[in-house]
Amino acid sequence: MAATALACLAALAAIPAGATPVRTDFAAAPCSAEVRPALRYEPATGAVRAVRDIAAGETIAAPPASALPDVRAGAPLYLVARAGTALVERAVTAAQPGRAGQPIFVRTPEGRVFAAALSDDLYRQDNWAALASDRRASAVGDILTVVVLENSTAAHSAQIGTRRGNRLSGDISAGTALNESATLGLSGQFDGTGQMSRSGRMIAQISVRVDQVYPNGDLGISGAQVLNISGERTNIRIRGRVRPADIAGNNTVPSARIAEAVIDYDGTGFVSRSARPGLVQRIFRFLGLM
Numbered sequence: 001m002a003a004t005a006l007a008c009l010a011a012l013a014a015i016p017a018g019a020t021p022v023r024t025d026f027a028a029a030p031c032s033a034e035v036r037p038a039l040r041y042e043p044a045t046g047a048v049r050a051v052r053d054i055a056a057g058e059t060i061a062a063p064p065a066s067a068l069p070d071v072r073a074g075a076p077l078y079l080v081a082r083a084g085t086a087l088v089e090r091a092v093t094a095a096q097p098g099r100a101g102q103p104i105f106v107r108t109p110e111g112r113v114f115a116a117a118l119s120d121d122l123y124r125q126d127n128w129a130a131l132a133s134d135r136r137a138s139a140v141g142d143i144l145t146v147v148v149l150e151n152s153t154a155a156h157s158a159q160i161g162t163r164r165g166n167r168l169s170g171d172i173s174a175g176t177a178l179n180e181s182a183t184l185g186l187s188g189q190f191d192g193t194g195q196m197s198r199s200g201r202m203i204a205q206i207s208v209r210v211d212q213v214y215p216n217g218d219l220g221i222s223g224a225q226v227l228n229i230s231g232e233r234t235n236i237r238i239r240g241r242v243r244p245a246d247i248a249g250n251n252t253v254p255s256a257r258i259a260e261a262v263i264d265y266d267g268t269g270f271v272s273r274s275a276r277p278g279l280v281q282r283i284f285r286f287l288g289l290m
Helices: 270-274 279-286
Strands: 008-011 026-029 039-042 047-050 059-061 076-083 086-094 103-107 113-117 143-174 178-213 219-229 232-242 252-254 259-268
Touching: 143 219, 143 232, 178 232
Parallel strands: 143 252
Antiparallel strands: 008 026, 008 059, 039 047, 076 086, 086 103, 103 113, 143 178, 178 219, 219 232, 232 259
């Protein structure tokens, strides 16, 4: 495929004759009537050289876009090698002009020459970690393991007692012929006692996905897990907000460290149906009879 030519280039700094300029020495510029050729491509060396002095700001005819190198001979570079999970870096110099994505020869301070691929940029701002750090979830789409360990106990009791009594009496007497008496007594009492206790325990591990990254660096997570064991279906759903500082080195976080946590646990199957009250019991409970 033929390389596409740029329109024209403006020199950002003065370039002497015989020098090998690189792509960053120029900026795209509109062509003018006074444009003169100033660069020559040398197939033998694969380099582009200046055939005359180029003044700063001068507009020149552009060579094919793929002809200009990204680094010039003698430019300082870093040779990066991977050893297992570690990256080893070593300072070297370019032994020839090179373009990003193509092989280039580099020279070590001891004079040894290596062939390596010239990378445009090994640093990725959205997925960077120091060599001594662990691989932990930090961006949207990363996976995080939540260790669910929940123990909850609640107790409530109430006792009410009331006593009330009324007594009314009267006597009627008229000599020895009439002597009557009457007594009326009313009393009532009520004793009420109520007690409620509840306890729950849940232990599980579930992998969730990072859905969003908040401006302060917190991670919004959500995930679900479905287990089918002998016809019994169990569903666990989790969502919440996690601080990166609470994520352990093995990329796990305890559920107690999740802010705004919502943990749903339910199931369907024979065991779940057997633990549910029958229709008659539910009707009596609705009517308050049991």
